[in-house]
Amino acid sequence: MKLLALETANEQCSVSIVDEDQTLYFQCDPRAKAQTQTILPLIEQGLQETQTELTDLTAIAFSRGPGSFSGVRINAAVTQALAWANDLPVIPVSTLQALAQAAYRELGLREVTAVLDARMQEVYMASYQLDDQNIMQAIDEEQMLDYVQGATYQKFTIIGSGSALIKADLESYPQITAHADDIATIARALAKKQQWLSAEMALPVYLRDNAWKKIADQGKP
Incomplete structure (x- = not known):
């Protein structure tokens, strides 16, 4: 292969x-x-x-x-x-799954909510958990949400370019791409x-x- x-x-x-x-x-x-x-x-x-x-x-x-x-x-x-x-x-x-996979690769995180800046005061987001093959799998639907909706859609540690947009007091993580x-x-x-x-x-x-x-x-x- x-x-x-x-x-x-x-x-x-x-x-x-x-x-x-x-x-x-x-x-x-x-x-x-x-x-x-x-x-x-x-x-x-x-x-x-x-x-x-x-x-x-x-x-x-x-x-x-x-x-x-x-x-x-x-x-x-x-x-x-x-x-x-x-x-x-x-x-x-x-792209959100790949971002979650990058969070596992770089930081060893096994549960994340991936958030990308969608512009126009909106974000793309979904949450992922690591499976037994070390692949991040979605546990909810990909959504495009405004910042307030995004803050309530979060389930795990948030990572990605939209993270600070939905949570001002975000704990600092290295930029993950x-x-x-x-x-x-x-x-x-x-x-x-x-x-x-x-x-x-x-x-x-x-x-x-x-x-x-x-x-x-x-x-x-």
Whole structure:
């Protein structure tokens, strides 16, 4: 098994290639909003360094959102194009789940409420617990909530870019950001069970139905 994992939903770009047991390649470009310039070169670099052809892959995993509107769209579009062209299945992974997985990887937290800034005085959030395979699993639904609603939706330690927005007296934690390695960790467990989808199902999840209009209202492209 060999997986390509992509993460651009957090306004940065990272790419990982993994097999059943280990990470073979990982690179992250932390520059905000540079995903369109960096994602394809990072993929090409990873394939070259691991001597992998796209047709050698078992599946392509990607962060499907919620998150940065343009970042989620880029991730889904690149995944769908590569998977379609090479007859590969896809594994969509929640950005919030990947953030929870990063909290376990970096801090050893086993129960978290993942919160991302959704702008417009709203947050994306859901809560997760570690299972016996060391994968963070959702225990409630992903929601887009205002700050007051978010404060009541919290179940565990809150982590992520929206944490301070819903709780002013938040205990200080290091900034946690999900990377492609976290996408790959979750996707590996799913791939072992052949839990993947066809290329046309590489679709973004926004949680905001009129995302185009609201982003335009914020003065964003």
